[in-house]
Amino acid sequence: GLTEKTIAHLRKMKWDDFEDWVIKEINGRAQKRRSGDFGIDGYTEKDEPIQIKNWGKKVGRPEIFNFETALRKEKAKNGKIFAMGFSPQAKEEVARAKREEDLFIDLVTMEDFLTDKYVKFRSR
Numbered sequence: 001g002l003t004e005k006t007i008a009h010l011r012k013m014k015w016d017d018f019e020d021w022v023i024k025e026i027n028g029r030a031q032k033r034r035s036g037d038f039g040i041d042g043y044t045e046k047d048e049p050i051q052i053k054n055w056g057k058k059v060g061r062p063e064i065f066n067f068e069t070a071l072r073k074e075k076a077k078n079g080k081i082f083a084m085g086f087s088p089q090a091k092e093e094v095a096r097a098k099r100e101e102d103l104f105i106d107l108v109t110m111e112d113f114l115t116d117k118y119v120k121f122r123s124r
Contacts, residue, residue, distance in 0.1 A: 023041075026050075050080045077104060080106040081105060
């Protein structure tokens with residue numbers, strides 16, 4: 001479950017274990033291919049594409065651009081990115097994509113994920 005996980009613990013996880021953990025917590029499913037997945041690491045229960053990054057640094061605009069490209073390829077309008085944090089430029093790009101392209105990207109920080117704000121993601 002979530003309670004014994006902490007940000008510090010999550011930061012120490014290997015990227016693939018971290019991906020698996022997030023996907024399990026949201027009852028999602030992993031992308032078949034591990035590398036060369038074009039920025040889609042898996043899918044939510046509702047088949048929304050997701051990307052998962054356990055970087056020490058904040059996810060920036062280039063990663064958002066890549067994810068937008070991946071969403072367009074999948075003909076998806078909604079997606080989620082799970083990461084430790086996001087740069088102001090990443091947030092600006094998400095706002096632009098929503099405004100100009102009707103692409104809805106939910107930026108989920110691990111801090112939010114570990115708190116009740118994202119109750120809907122918790123395993124039942």
